Amino acid sequence: MNAPEIALFGEWNTANLGDRMIHRRAAEFFRSCGWRVSSYALSSLVPVAEPGSAREPPPPRGRAAARLPPGLRRALRGVRQEMRMLRLLPALARAQAIAVGGGALLSDVNLHFPQSLAVLTRAARAQGKPMLCLGCSAEGAWSPAGVGIVRRFLGACALIAARDAATARRVAELLGRSVPVFGDFCLRESDFADAGGQRALRPALAVNVSCPPAVAARVQHEYEDALVEMVRFSRAGPAAMHAITVFTTGTAEDAGPARRVAARLASGGADLFLPQSVGELEALLRSATVVVAGRLHAFVLALATRTPAVGFSPAPKLRNFLGSLGLERYGFGPDGGAELARLIGADRSALWNEQRDAIRRAPLWAVRSRIHGLLRSAASAPAAQRGLLLAEAHRALA
Template sequence: MGRRAVQGVCGTARGDRSAGSMSVRLLNVKFSPNVGDGLLVLCMEERLRRSTSDVSSIDLAGRTGYRSHDGRRELSMRILASMPPVVRPRIARAGLDAKLAFGLRRHYRDAIAGIGSLVLGGGNLLSDQDLNFPVKIAAALEEADRARARLAIHGCGVSSRWSRSGREMLCAALAANPPVHVAVRDRASKQAWDTFFASAAGREAVVVNDPGVLASTLYRFDDPRPRPDRPVVAVGLMSDFAIRYHGFASLSAQGLAGWYLALIAELTARGFEVCVFTNGSPEDRRFAKDLWASLAGRRRPVHVRLADVALPVDLCRVVAGAGAVIAFRMHALIAAYSYGKPLVALKWDPKVEAFLDAVGLAGDQVDVVVSSPSDAVGILASVVDRGVDHARRRDVLSRAGSEIEELAAALSRSP
């Protein structure tokens, strides 16, 4: 279905917009405890400010800082995960509607009032896990429509798994205020967007690079002192609960911890120094704390350390200081790519495979369910020996910056 044909479904563009022509608000989860989400948003903000100075973000959960979260998020996730499928959607929707009624919708309304443009992005926002993003995004888009703000979508991941209610509420919001620009971060996301939302939005998606690849242009660090005797491998931890909650693998805490412990032992035995880290999510931090205690009980090797990651810059510092990275979390891997580090992805979510495919690293992943830690270290060794294609990496970073400039141009030329 071509773009012109799709636009014909919804008619012509809307009329005049707010006078705040180039005031831009990004709608995302900038202050998520998973600081990888914040990292990609900071990359988008910095590049957009080269075109317009009035740029800031609206956090979909109503957070106002990186430390403005508590344990309620994880508790809610665990409660929902324990519910029978027949009642889980209704309970989730009731809780989200209550949040909107008791302040979250007002948070959106106040932040959107008087702006020129609202940009949804980036991150895996167009997904439907217990209706969380569909309900929040639809409410925010309703406020943008009320404020006569232009809408654009950039750098988002789009899931292929949708509930009927989640899809319908987003389609209604998109049809009411069709976006002037839709750019998603991989081919799988484009296929999902074009299948589920292009008709309602009046526009098919184009594919762009994830804005997070610009991390190395945002935070620059002095090169660490070379340690050829003990090269550093950064091992990113993700909890078994987080993996199961998103429905991609059945891993027990004991099984995953055992795999990590064996990986760390294998790396240190082969002469590597290991830096263990998380992306900051509370469930991952708790898992890391328990794993660290297990290491202590096993007479932890002296060449293993635990990094504290609480801010996006912390994540970048860990990755930039490593010689190679092994991780589940997507933006730990994207940061590794940005800083030119050899990487091995631990398989769990198709979005990770889509990123690897986009940058030519489709084979550099390990399935912890079927592969041993020794296999993982073997793949890492081959990746390190092969080296990084820095010419391609520089091209990816250059194109990511240009794509954000194209977003700014689309906002400026739309009525």
Template structure:
């Protein structure tokens, strides 16, 4: 239960990202911190200074495609001036307002420890500096850490960590912890510990949607659509854009021919929505296919996923939410963070690359998964571990507050 006398914890993350998976994990983290005893004012501060869902999405896909096309040195130069302007005009004032009344700070979750065009190194350094200026104990929680950093990105984040000295660092997989220990532990003054992703608590944060039952009913398969532009911006794509579009349509064709219903959905990112719209004519022509509207909130996304019998998706928090609701997921390989999650829950054999897995084979696996489901006791155990890990974060911040006061 929230404790009106407990600490007010502010979580720096990207809660209001157009990708609603970030909002889902943020709401789960906030809710569990309050369940641990944090005050009702415990909430997130969006690192991009957004205050609601659906803000700041215009031109996102074009910007990603433009930066992806630039050579490395030119790309680095192109982002520095805009980042400096945003930091001064928007982010610093927003972070300061967000910390009014705060007693402690958690940075996370999400893939925040990464260096795409100096974006997160700039924002995290500023957030750490703002918290440090107020003497607030800070911990890093449930973040993923990338392996490739620019010299300038490492310089910025190391400088900030040396000044901040976080009281604890909890990262969401072994690879992230190894990267932290190699690159940032010395500056921060502490090694990283592994925790579960807070998105696994979706079953507690959102109502569970009842799935249709009865003899002869159609299994409902969720098909998570992701843009090839987004895949290329963040990772290496094993499949080309035209081939990926054909793969989506061929998979839906195979599923509906076998008697399954298909719901095509996105996590909300505008580039993914554009991809879904481009596929609409082909998918709409198939009997039994629904194309879901862009979810307006994480709760809508969670309900959509919970109502499926199985899903296939690239987006990590679609897969994580599915696991929370005991919905089997065929995770589509593109990034090591997704591979790490699937291994961590004993589902590594359900990670597959569309470049290597035929639509026919994918449809067969999804039909089998929908029929067999996931063992409730196994998913419940993982969810309970995620809740205990938030308890570790809460305890670390409380200890740091007590030490600072003594």
């Protein structure tokens, strides 16, 4: 029997290395459930090359529409998304299900994602396709228009499991029923199965600098100041770091702050690294003994390479996610620089062991296992029963 096809939507064709890694891991997950995967970019509603292909997806180019007033831009984009979906309908007709995930795809951001979710919801209903929403989060407030679109999209989904507990609570308020936490696709239980400790390395600190949206300039300035002071502190004492690398995870908005922080630390020999591929980022993380992460995927990918990490960000997104893993004590804001520095100076093997053990105990693995079983059963079922199995998936998961 041929494997059924699932249309997988996410932010795959950007320069963000975390999103590229989500694409790779999400495709692996659905394939392991017995599905063939066709990938599409949620923002542009176009097919995207399979993860691991020789050609990395280029970042989207800026357009003149970005200079238009926000209201006019939203209106034009709504029309454009309708036209794009019309072109995509024949490809969607070949799929037996539609999945959205993961990343911050339930966020509003001036209706950027909701407009795509709206046309996707209508297309799925018109074609009778079951929809899934796995590993997604919502960052920031929803506008009145955005909250209605997100509610309709989630209400049409057969199966929902959020990326973090904070998003799960927001979704539960919208739908009037609880939803489980799936975690981030980049996390795999197999990455933490080994009981061994962290490998011994020459002390090296990798510092990920971020500039989250909607963070006030004053808060960003305080964050960068605290980051510089923390790094300077880490160079002192018996556990001093011998190498410092300031880096980003490919997000364009982070490059300027990273350059500023690296320049302030240059006199102490700090290097600046702006990786262009997931492979380059993973190589850096493996070379570090500790990672200070401003972005969620700097933290997640550090752990996946068996490198302990601590979160330090001016926005709550990373700290919300860490709470879902039982790692909330490793997440800090701009006022936590002193405590963060002390944690970095602690025994690094013990730090890794604590984090690995906490992640292994996280409830999300049981949730993910049940979802895997549901999707695998649906994939192996006769075509006439597959849609019914997926349509009832949320009841089976509950």
